[in-house]
Amino acid sequence: MYRYKITFAYDGAGFSGFQIQPHKRTVEQTLKTAVNKIAKNPDPPLHVIGSGRTDAGVHALNQVAHFDMPYLIPDESMRKALNSILPLDILVKKAERVPNNFHARYDTHSKRYRYRVDQGEFVDPFKRLYTAHYKYPLDLAKMQRASQDLLGEHDFTSFVASGSQAQSNVRRIDDVLVRRDEINHEVIFEFEGNGFLYNQVRIMVALLLEIGNGQRPVDDIPRVLAAKDRQAARMTAPATGLYLVRVNYADSPAKNIDDC
Amino acid sequence: MYRYKITFAYDGAGFSGFQIQPHKRTVEQTLKTAVNKIAKNPDPPLHVIGSGRTDAGVHALNQVAHFDMPYLIPDESMRKALNSILPLDILVKKAERVPNNFHARYDTHSKRYRYRVDQGEFVDPFKRLYTAHYKYPLDLAKMQRASQDLLGEHDFTSFVASGSQAQSNVRRIDDVLVRRDEINHEVIFEFEGNGFLYNQVRIMVALLLEIGNGQRPVDDIPRVLAAKDRQAARMTAPATGLYLVRVNYADSPAKNIDDC
Known part of the structure; x- marks a missing residue:
């Protein structure tokens, strides 16, 4: 597995916050769906780990998350692939391969x-x-x-x-x-x-x-x-x-x- | 009847344009509902005449409309009454009594x-x-x-x-x-x-x-x-x-x- 760190903005107005909740449109779920689509929908599905939650209506200019991908994809291709799938209220600004011990939440400084x-x-x-x-x-x-x-x-x-x-x-x-x-x-x-x-x-x-x-x-x-x-x-x-x-x-x- | 001219802004993102259409959220319908509520829902309902249409997604900083009200209400009270009823994506900036021959569409210069x-x-x-x-x-x-x-x-x-x-x-x-x-x-x-x-x-x-x-x-x-x-x-x-x-x-x- 190859670990990627992504830096992304979102307009919080259309989301019920970051964290996945049943029957709600959330940032985490939207990212997870896109990442799994790129990975050809593996079973069990891949997870996306954010640096932390934001509440419903809260915005992000540079939120960070990580996920593991079974394929090696060049950073810029990963960024473009995500943006081509994601709705326009989320924009991935950067995608980069990181060491497998990088953790978007625990490593936050x-x-x-x-x-x-x-x-x-x-x-x-x-x-x-x-x-x-x-x-x-x-x-x-x-x-x-x-x-x-x-x-x-x-x-x-x-x-x-x-x-x-x-x-x-x-x-x-x-x-x-x-x-x-x-x-x-x-x-x-x-x-x-x-x-x-x-x-x-x-x-x-x-x-x-x-x-x-x-x-x-x-x-x-x-x-x-x-x-x-x-x-x-x-x-x-x-x-x-x-x-x-x-x-x-x-x-x-x-x-x-x-x-x- | 007393004729009022209103000047208002709207965020077009949430509207299917200005003009009333069945089963769609439109600026005209939203204004009409508010005006009729202030007039205590007369039958037949009052109409709101805009200066012209705008398409779905188009915004307005100072759109103009007129309507006739069966009660005389001071201008500033009318503005506040409308804003207290209207959703936050429409803002009435000004309400003013005008002569009964003023027409928001035909008199446009x-x-x-x-x-x-x-x-x-x-x-x-x-x-x-x-x-x-x-x-x-x-x-x-x-x-x-x-x-x-x-x-x-x-x-x-x-x-x-x-x-x-x-x-x-x-x-x-x-x-x-x-x-x-x-x-x-x-x-x-x-x-x-x-x-x-x-x-x-x-x-x-x-x-x-x-x-x-x-x-x-x-x-x-x-x-x-x-x-x-x-x-x-x-x-x-x-x-x-x-x-x-x-x-x-x-x-x-x-x-x-x-x-x-």
Whole structure:
């Protein structure tokens, strides 16, 4: 068997999330069907292992997965074969042979997420599936200051949705960024870290929005972290604004893949 | 009865075009249902008259329609009432009382269309429903030169799709524009004129793309116009790239409505 790593984008609007579920259109199932078609539908079927799940409606610019193929196919041919089968809401940007011990989930070094908040007066029909809409004023400086309190290693119990199966809620955030996109009237959040709990990014964004709008004090994050209580953070920002920007592996520097 | 003019945007991806068709989700039907709900479902039902049709997949930034309401409702209340009922892929930007002799279709003075061509190497999953994809090189200067030959009054018989019910194929184009959007790697076409035949904009764009790619000479448009033969133009660009930007009426200068 030959192991391939693929890097791919998807528009999450048409999928019930990444993970296979019966009778639902999922990214994993769609990829699995394509990979098995290329492999001439072996029995038992081949599996596709993603770097991690994304929820229904969440997008990816550079998600990563691996699978094993019984035939040796040149990288570029593999990429083209997949794109010729996949629907247009998934695009394979890169396919590459990797050592058979590469694992898309276990070898993950860090991940980067982006969150887009549209500040238009109304919900823009063309952005409704690609941003969250928040029309109230936001103090960028406050959110930038507050976001620094998320950096480093913390117990993120206050930022995890019920339903998480994580054994530990300790994660490390290496980079946060809050900026305005003036052209598109958006506020953009980015987070990079060694892993994120279920709904963690969306809960962090919702809390930063409350700080930016003055509903919470700018120094509230240390208190919320210390509480280790989901009730301390309250809201979850909608799935539509969330993008998995990239997945970093020890041997694949981030610069390899275009983030946009 | 009180007549209202509404200006609205829609994401065409989820509609089988503007015009009502049985068992299809259309913009006209969706508006009609909302208007009748506000009017407490009179019998016979109220009609909604659009400025003109758009095809399945075609978008609108500022489409216009009118309807008559048995109750007098303040403009801003009407706009909010419609948006509270309408799905998020239609947004009413403005509602205004107009004289009872205003007619959204017959009083149209001119219309402006935009066409977005994505020049990325691959079909971007996030643009597949909002642009046409054309990865081959395009000579902007050639397309700009050629597009000038469309200006003025012409018989556009070579640029009309079969199925048109127009009695005359003579139309006037007042403005054409071809530019690059460097940020988004797109080429943008815009056309403003006193009316457009069925598929005319998409056929003009396809022909300009052939000129930009060197498949046709830069001075081919006068020949195609003179031929008065649909076979002379050949291709039709996809619906996904087309936007109705605005509809101008004699008494409503274009500046009233934001084009974006």
